Amino acid sequence: MTANDDLRQLVRTIPDFPRPGIQFRDITTLFGDAWGFGETVRRLAAAARDSDAQVVAGIEARGFILGGAIAAALGLGFVPVRKRGKLPYQTIGRDYELEYGQDRVEIHVDAIASGARVLLVDDLVATGGTALAAVELFRSVGVEVAAAMFVIDLPELGGAELLRQAGVPVTSLFAFAGH
Numbered sequence: 001m002t003a004n005d006d007l008r009q010l011v012r013t014i015p016d017f018p019r020p021g022i023q024f025r026d027i028t029t030l031f032g033d034a035w036g037f038g039e040t041v042r043r044l045a046a047a048a049r050d051s052d053a054q055v056v057a058g059i060e061a062r063g064f065i066l067g068g069a070i071a072a073a074l075g076l077g078f079v080p081v082r083k084r085g086k087l088p089y090q091t092i093g094r095d096y097e098l099e100y101g102q103d104r105v106e107i108h109v110d111a112i113a114s115g116a117r118v119l120l121v122d123d124l125v126a127t128g129g130t131a132l133a134a135v136e137l138f139r140s141v142g143v144e145v146a147a148a149m150f151v152i153d154l155p156e157l158g159g160a161e162l163l164r165q166a167g168v169p170v171t172s173l174f175a176f177a178g179h
């Protein structure tokens with residue numbers, strides 16, 4: 001056993017979803033476990049205590065579940081980073097490239113004050129494209145990303161490394177090989 005293997009074994013792997021060759025790391029089985037969900041939140045919240053973050057931002061959709069719980073554990077507010085066209089008020093956004101096509105992350109213009117420090121949360125980092133777009137979006141309005149946190153890292157895809165190169169401290173609880 002290595003650190004966090006007790007949580008790692010609660011993640012279900014679905015081969016060839018949503019496309020052939022992708023090993024989908026299904027975190028719903030970890031979230032659905034009464035001990036596993038709370039313990040995941042406790043371990044990430046403990047790692048976040050030193051980051052001096054003033055607010056937590058979660059990336060749609062599984063980042064909402066985790067980020068909301070971490071924010072509550074830390075006594076902080078929560079800001080959703082949503083995909084294109086979902087937020088009702090005025091937004092600012094950032095486009096990013098997917099393997100096939102483009103996507104966009106958005107926040108409300110008044111969601112976080114310039115100068116604030118945000119903790120960015122998602123379930124999994126793969127290529128890092130989504131998280132990096134969120135980092136660029138926050139930085140474009142003067143918000144500092146104190147740290148980025150994930151439950152799962154897919155290190156072969158290099159996303160965590162890209163984030164670190166961009167100056168963002170990255171924490172993940174455990175990794176899986178491959179895509």
Ligand code: AMP
Nearest residue numbers: 023024025124125126127128129130179
């Ligand atoms: P990326 O922008 O490439 O880092 O992709 C990260 C986003 O895609 C996260 O929100 C993940 O939930 C999702 N994702 C990417 N690859 C996988 C995978 N193999 N299993 C589960 N979710 C994935």
